[in-house]
Amino acid sequence: MEVGERLKYLRKANGLSQRQLASKSGVTNGLISMIEQGQTNPSVASLKRILDAIPMTFSEFFSMEYPHQDKVFFKSTELREINPVRVFRIDDDAASFLSLRQVGDASRHTLQMLHETYAPGADTGTELYAHEAEEAGIIISGEIELSVGEKTQMLGPGDAYIFDSRIPHRFRNLGEAPCVVVSACTPPTF
Amino acid sequence: MEVGERLKYLRKANGLSQRQLASKSGVTNGLISMIEQGQTNPSVASLKRILDAIPMTFSEFFSMEYPHQDKVFFKSTELREINPVRVFRIDDDAASFLSLRQVGDASRHTLQMLHETYAPGADTGTELYAHEAEEAGIIISGEIELSVGEKTQMLGPGDAYIFDSRIPHRFRNLGEAPCVVVSACTPPTF
DNA sequence: GTATCTTGATCAATATAATAAACACTGCTA
DNA sequence: TAGCAGTGTTTATTATATTGATCAAGATAC
Known part of the structure; x- marks a missing residue:
């Protein structure tokens, strides 16, 4: 959610200082400084007050095109958490079972790189996953069961995988410890 | 900012409960309950999380048409504070000099009714006020000086006024006490 | 050269959004 | 009738957005 970048561009395009x-x-x-740096999540009301002064509507703001200097380097804290599309079966607390942290902004790249953490019991299921893409990854720590088509394999630290995403596949952490995986996918699916 | 109403309609249109x-x-x-009732100003991040689950983009959300059951009755606390368009000269703290509390949502009506409170020293000035409308009011408490065109008059409790808004006019509270006015205007100017 | 002003960033204090757990109400089932 | 499961709301607490002030860096002027 690059509202900070959008606002900064918009402000400068109008020749205004933050003050x-x-x-x-x-x-x-x-507040404007913090929003532009992404150090705060502005309230809808605050953002509206700012846009009203430009003036610009929400609709225009969020659909606005703006120049963007591609970001190359990311600190670990800058990897943005994204929500999995897949359906979880374990229970309703599914969100806590899988953490997906993405390198950069998927909408700006054709390659998506993720830092994934599967909690014990996490299960991606096989549904809704028939997009055209290739997916690969390397297990960093813990163990995970990966099923691709007919084949199923337990993978541990250092192990890796690569397959066509159109083949039904499923990740399950059957162990007691979290499993960390670094994966790549092209094109992005989120 | 009727984000609550929009969200409520959107949620029900998708057959979802708040939970x-x-x-x-x-x-x-x-949180969803409070947002729908307008009891909180959601952060952009929170609203985005909710819209993502629908799913719907900000752009679509804010430009969305939705049915609206016109609200007829308002408690005093429901009169929404709006910001005056006019320019104030007193000092930079102008906002605190005039409180405008509106009955209902101006964008849905052709008649605008306001509960106005002029602080001591408040001065609307005469600028930027040449819209086509008729404006009328009754003084509830305090005193206020009203100038319309060439004419100037002090008005006290029970006094009233009505004039064509295209004529330059100016409200000034010269007294020591706040002045409360109930006014009506058609069509709405905010 | 040093003031002075404006720029954007940062910090502690405060206001408020968001949570988690209750609440009251409705409809359904036994 | 009681009990359960669903609904939306409310409340106390926690998390965090926002303020108001201060900060260092650049620009301009004298």
């Missing part, structure tokens, strides 16, 4: 925009919109310059 | 949507989006049902 100028702040006074026009009734928020503080500190 | 179902909550679990799909990763927020609590309480």
Whole structure:
């Protein structure tokens, strides 16, 4: 959610300083600074006050095209958490069973790289996963059972996989410890 | 900002309960309840999580048409504070000098009714006020000086006014006490 | 050269959004 | 009738957005 980048571009395109925009919109310059740096999640109300001062509607703002300097390096804390599309069967607390942390912004790249953490008991199921893509990964720690088509294999640290995503596949962490996997996928599916 | 109404309609249109949507989006049902009732200003991040679960983009959400059962009755606490368009000269703290509380949602009506409170020293100035409309009001408490065209008059409790908004006009509270006015305007100017 | 102003970033204090657990209400089943 | 499962709401607590002030860096002027 690059609202910070959008706002920064929009503000500069209008030739405004953070303080100028702040006074026009009734928020503080500190808040605008933090939003632009992604250090805070603004409330809808705050963002609306800022956009009103430009002026620009939400619709225009979120559909706005803006120049973007591709980001190359990421600290571990910058890997953004994304939600899995797949259906989980374990229980309703599925979200906590799988953490997907993505390198960069998928919508800007054709290659998607993920840092995945499967909690004990995590199960991706096989549904809804017939997109055209190739998927590969290397297990960093823990163990995980991977089924691709007819084949099933237990994978441990250092092991790896690669397959065509159109083949039904399923990840299950049958062990007691979390399993960490670094995977890549092209094109992105999220 | 009727994001609550939009969300409520959207959720029901998808046949979801607050709890179902909550679990799909990763927020609590309480939050969704509060948003729908307008009891909280959701963060952009929270709203995005909810919309992602529908799924719907910000752009679609804010430009979405939705049925609206016109609200007829309002408790005093439901009169929404709006910001004056006019320019204030007193100082930079102008916002605190005039409180405008509106009956209903102007964008849905052709008649706008306001509960106005002018702080001591409040001055609307005469600028930027040449819209086509008729404006009328009755003074509830305090006193206020109203200038319309060439004419100027002090008005006290029970006094009233009506004029064509295209004529330059100005409200000034010259007294020591706040002045409360109930006014009506058609068509709405905000 | 040093003031002075403006820029964006940062910090502690405060306001408020978000959570988790209760609540009351409805409809359904035994 | 009681009990259970669903609904939306409310409350106390926690998390965090927002403020107001301060900060260092650049620009301009004198």
